[in-house]
Amino acid sequence: MRLFRRKPVPVPPHTRRAADYPGALSARALRDLLGGDADFAARELWLGGDPEKPAALFWLDGMTQGEKLAGELLRPLSEDQRLKQAGSPEETVQLLLRGGLWCAAVRRVDTLDGAARALMGGSAVLIPDGAAFGLACMVRTEERRSVEAPENEKVTKGSREAFSEELRVNTALVRKRLRTPRLRIAEEIVGRESLTPVDVLYVDGLTDPALVEEVRRRLGKIDTDELFAAAWLEEYLIDQRTIFPLILTTERTDKLCSHLMEGRVGLLADGLPTAYILPVTLPQFLRAMQDNASRPLMSSVLRVLRYLSVLVTLLLPAFYTAVATFHQEMIPTRFALSIIASKQDVPFVTTMEVLIMLLAFEILQEAGLRLPQNIGQTVSIIGGLVVGQAAVDAKIVSPVVLIVVAAAGITGYTMPNQDFANALRLWRFLICVAAALMGLFGITIAMAVMLYRLASLETFGVPYLTPFTGPPRRPGQRSALLRLPARQVKLRDSVLHPQNEREQR
């Protein structure tokens, strides 16, 4: 095995401690820490209007809402006469905690680090003069993107609520849809600098506690400075290296709720309008929420079509390369003659033609994604029709190759999950190269390697190819290929070890 492994290069350790500012809290210390920041704001107060009881209020401009600050903090702090009458600082604090402040959430902070984090989270921190503690009052701004329809997972019938970047809005959307008090939302803070809250959602009494524990353990092990990108969470949670996605992402609230009720765990990270679902198996990536919006027969047909599309998008260019280069006897004679005629004067061999067109297709797709939507569509149309036709006319590629690559590309768009579609795109290249080297024999080897790889994958103990591998499906469980009528789905998937396997009477 040393033959295939590089010698490890030593890297410096991540040595900083978890608490950035361990010192004692005071108004002066907080000013020293954040006073140089442009958005740092502070105001001196007299509690209850008593000059004998000065205090300082700190907040970050833009993170807080001015109305809340004025109405829920400044007004009661300056007008409440009970504060004036309070004796000791401790009595003042108790009064503030128990109704003296009108904001909904108030908590005591005793460290500089805690106060700083509270400010970053949208709280205002009140520090009575001379006190070594403060009160963090939640006056966070409500300005956020409204709940919008999903962009990538559209359905003709059904909910049009998509997650947004605001974590609490997202958890509220889940709560609104899944009203059981047994829905648990546990929070972990990920990222030393970004301090990103990541919520773990599951249904108590249904989801396997060991699964929840393992997810939280892996979240807790993440030791990084920031968590911003959508793929990072997946990469940190999954140890295995593969191009195939091992965590299902969705922007639909109903999809997350549906999976939670099947016994899976959901993750929501602040700042990401995406929910993560785990553990998942390959069939989950071929299911669309639209399936549940159509009649079972129609959904089943579409689902089978998606499986066929997987084969077409994966194998069609490779199959064409193989039969046109190695197995010409497999092609019907008239079609073979058509191919020969279309390839007259084309300077490239079939393999190069296919690879060039596949590469051009990927470039066009990438260009379409990077550009604004309207221009992107134009690029796709111009690229697909005009450039394609021009390439055929110029005898750079043959029309058959154009059709083959276009058909493979278009069938790839039927995949409900973009990550899964991307994995198929990469494997399409590999299989095509294998076909160019050894024809159908090469395709067989490449497919065997891919299946071997898929069969060796698992997410949180669940084999990736379930239910195609493992124990047979029990009557009443969901089918991977077909969408059974809702009444017939009685049992949850046993590989998830749900505490309650029975789904309905």
Place this chain on the structure above:
Amino acid sequence: MRAAALLTAALLLLLSGCGDGGVRDVTVAREIEDLELIRAMGVDRTEDGVRVTLASAREIASGGEEKSGGGNEAVVLSQSAGTVSQAVARMQSFGSKGVFYGHIGSYLVGETLARDGIRDYLDYVERNPEMRLETDLYVIRAGTANGAIAAMTGEGYDINERLEFLQENADLSADTHPVTVRMFLIRTERYGSTICPALRLTEHREGDGARGDSALLPDGFAVLTDGRLRGYLDGEAAYGASLLMNETSEDTVTVTAPGGVRVALTLSDCRTRVRPEFDRDGTLTALRVTTRLRAGVDEVEGRLDLESMAVTEALCRSLETLERSRMEEALALAKSWNADCFGLGARAALAAPFRWREEAWSPAAVPVIVEVEAQVERSYDSFQSA
């Protein structure tokens, strides 16, 4: 993972029989545009061996229409050698493209070679990995395969079109049906004799639909015993042969109804069964061939009461007489050659497997009784419709 994938690939290579005749043979890359797709292959006897003639398919333009011009016409290659393999190998160096045999649809045999025996020359078809056993087999009656291919290939037309038409539209006529090399070999092995369609090259006449100076027409069946040509079943005997082989799917016959009215009947369902008959000692006494026919009235030349049972009965009897005579004529010819070319013995053995004794069966000695049961159904009455 990489090591595992490489290991898997290596194991698969081993399973393939990598080496001589293994992976190397199936992974020879050839660009399709560099191949001359051969559609028809003809073999004739020469003084010192065989003459192999190949006809390639005509190229089609990318728009689908056939190209005109010499470069795109069907190519005819011909070479004499001691064996088919040798001739074929020599032809690989002809022209600007590699000769590819994977698309051969028809295998033509000249009459001289057929008389000497074609079994040995089909060995090439069996052994060549490019060639298919599903190739149709034809005997060129009173001619050579080379002559047929050369005569039927010219500017704007080629023999392949004609052969493809014969194969795809064999159902339209009951006096011929295609026989593949596989069927020929199996039947020869099982029955000792078999039939295969015969083609005759004739001069083009007005109205035969042929292009060029010649026409290639079906002309009954060649009867071959142990691969050697014994004779032909043509005319009415050819229709009888198709009935006996259960290959008649559709046919139009003309019978005479009471009053001399000629009626065209279209056969729609024909089934022939063969049963052996034994005496009390278990000795084979005869084979009974029972054919059931269904036909519809296609055309009536005159007035005829088709609702009359008497008329229908008369049509049935006429049809039965006609088809019985066809089958008896075919059987008589086969009997004269002592050839069980219709596989009657094997079919009778399947009907009575425990009483059948192979040694008791001889096409020349055991009488064959032919029964025909016809049912004529009135399709529609044009007078009543009017």
